[in-house]
Amino acid sequence: MKHWRRTFLSEQEEKEVELRVADFEKKTGSEIKIAVMRESSVYRSTRWQFTALFSIAVTYLLYLEFSWTHDATILLLFQVASVFSVFYATTWKPFQKLILPAGIISIAVKERALAMFYRLSVHESAHRSSALLYVSLFERRFELLLDKNLNEQFEKEELETLTAHMRDHFKSRHFESGLMEFITVFENKLIEKKLTHDRN
Helix, strand or coil, X not given: CCHHHHHCCCHHHHHHHHHHHHHHHHHHCCEEEEEEECXXXXXXXXXXXXXXXXXXXXXXXXXXXXXXXXXXXXXXXXXXXXXXXXXXHCCCHHHHHHHXXXXXXXXXXXXXXXXXXXXXXXXXXXCCCEEEEEEECCCCEEEEXXXXXXXXXXXXXXXXXXXXXXXXXXXXXXHHHHHHHHHHHHHHHHXXXXXXXXXX
């Protein structure tokens, strides 16, 4: 596991989750995959947009305050240096959290989760009853995606219930217990809905 993923689960915790997933799959016949990513996007377009707005603001202020008293070359160099400094600053993760709109983050996480759903072939299970739990660490968000046969059996409100307790655990940085509780709740729900089957 990459070093940044160790902030999510330790090696021992990862093994315990893997064993619990194997037990879940044995009992229900469904598959569950957990994808933990460092981030869902580098948000390059948003960084450029913020830098462009900053550049316009700097240009306007320089024109108002210094255009008649300073050499134009010095002002231009100051502006260029300011813009590059801001663009570099947007690569710093804490700064990105300040400038990224919630809507942009939500879209990026959903799009990356869907891409991982197909990349990991979650949709190709024999009974079309697989699930992907996608976790994005930088955004501190997750998405639960279900394959066709499971998706048809769960309402949106039920999916939110499935992940509600896990969200609380994650907020407290109790990641392993959050995953374990989610798997147990999901397992019980499949049994309740009689959606279990033999994987063979």
